[in-house]
Amino acid sequence: MSKKQEPGAAVRATIRDVASAAKTGKTSVSRYLNGEKDLLSDALKERIGRAIALLDYQPSQMARSLKSGQTRLIGLIIADITNPYSVEVMRGVEAACRQEGLTLLVCNTNNELDQEKHYLQLLSSYRVDGIVVNAVGMREAAISTLQQANLPMVLIDRKVANFACDVIGLNNVEATQMMTDHLLQQGFEALLFISEPATINTRLERLRTFLQRMQQSPQHIAEQCEIEISNTEALENMLREFIARHSDKRKAVMCVNGTLTLQVARAMRRLGIVWGQDIGLSGFDELAWAELAGVGITTLKQPTYEMGVAALSQLVARIQGNTDPVKDLEFSGELIARGSTAAR
The missing domain is CATH 3.40.50.2300 (Response regulator)
Known part of the structure; x- marks a missing residue:
């Protein structure tokens, strides 16, 4: 016996609903959603597109990330969100994320070391694909947390002692x-x-x-x-x-x-x-x-905006498997x- 729907509650369409409305199988709908449209006929693509629009179907990003192994989420930890420098860096990172089809999660530590460690752990638990960090000055415990998470990372403006990582900053x-x-x-x-x-x-x-x-x-x-x-x-x-x-x-x-x-x-x-x-x-x-x-x-x-863009570009390269030695990219003021x- 199915669970009774609460009055007024919205019913979320499933991939099975889309397949039924388009008169096809779930595999074809999955191919459509995953960008494999060249494997489908024009008529089938049109039916699936109409069904998605009619049902207002929204794919589950969590389910897709579990299947692909990537969440398309990027973490940004900044030391002080009230600092104009941090704001411009954030604008650059966010613009580059949009260009890459990534979603940015911003965490402000307010220059507190404990908050920095907390956000590193939190972003790791969210399974972000990588992190850009404007570090407060990570303690050994925070660095250990990051190393255990084994996440790609780029530092911006500030280096961390005894931690090998790409750094973007001013000369x-x-x-x-x-x-x-x-x-x-x-x-x-x-x-x-x-x-x-x-x-x-x-x-x-x-x-x-x-x-x-x-x-x-x-x-x-x-x-x-x-x-x-x-x-x-x-x-x-x-x-x-x-x-x-x-x-x-x-x-x-x-x-x-x-x-x-x-x-x-x-x-x-x-x-x-x-x-x-x-x-x-x-x-x-x-x-x-x-x-x-x-x-x-x-x-x-x-050039803080450009630094943010460069940091995200380097992070994406690491996410995609770039194994070149870590480097410092310095910009002129x-x-x-x-x-x-x-x-x-």
Whole structure:
């Protein structure tokens, strides 16, 4: 005895229903759905197409993935969804997924290591075909989880120590040298590099390159400070002290990323410091408001959208069986000079 249908409940059509309506077998319908239409006559293809439209048949993606061994799902783990960098990367990955007929699952860790591990486990349980990760800085336990899942993976922007994986990112050495040289050429004599805690390779590479480049100009002053982005009092004190120490020199600040550039700009506004007049201001990542803030803020623009597209392209190659050695694909940045670093 069949189970009674609840009043008002929608009845989902099955492949058997489609076969019956098209007056054919389930095998022919399966061939139609799986792109093997060349094996069917034109009349049969037309009948199956009409039956699918009439019944509003929706194939079960779960059933198809179990049969094919692929879910057509891609996971994207990003460190901070509020960061404009992350948004542009996500746009690039999502656009590339649509082009490939893939569905993207986005997970935001909010820069929390425990959340990163949780999402790695969750995406593995969903049997995604691969993962793109903008890593917080995976612990050994999280890496172990990923290795056990044996999923293709591409890292974007940030590397993970002792973990062999394809990485897509900015050429940080080239970009930092470009920004530092620009400030020196504009006549600044004392430079301050401000970074969030240098716990990831991107920040370390930029800081290290800045210090190495400044060693080649001993007549200039180079300082660096690591600060928690939420500590507004410490940030304001650091700016006051830097200005006081070098009151007789042209001073400029370089920020390690766009989020920090915003906080530094806010701190300067609270302190009545005018960039482009009292001090120079520059930072990595192009921000939508940078050209509108005062005389404009000099930035190092990253091709983040293109990085997202490249990350998905590399991931698809791995999913399809590419076994070439892991590689780092580095993109060049573009210096957008504005009034905040104008020469006098």
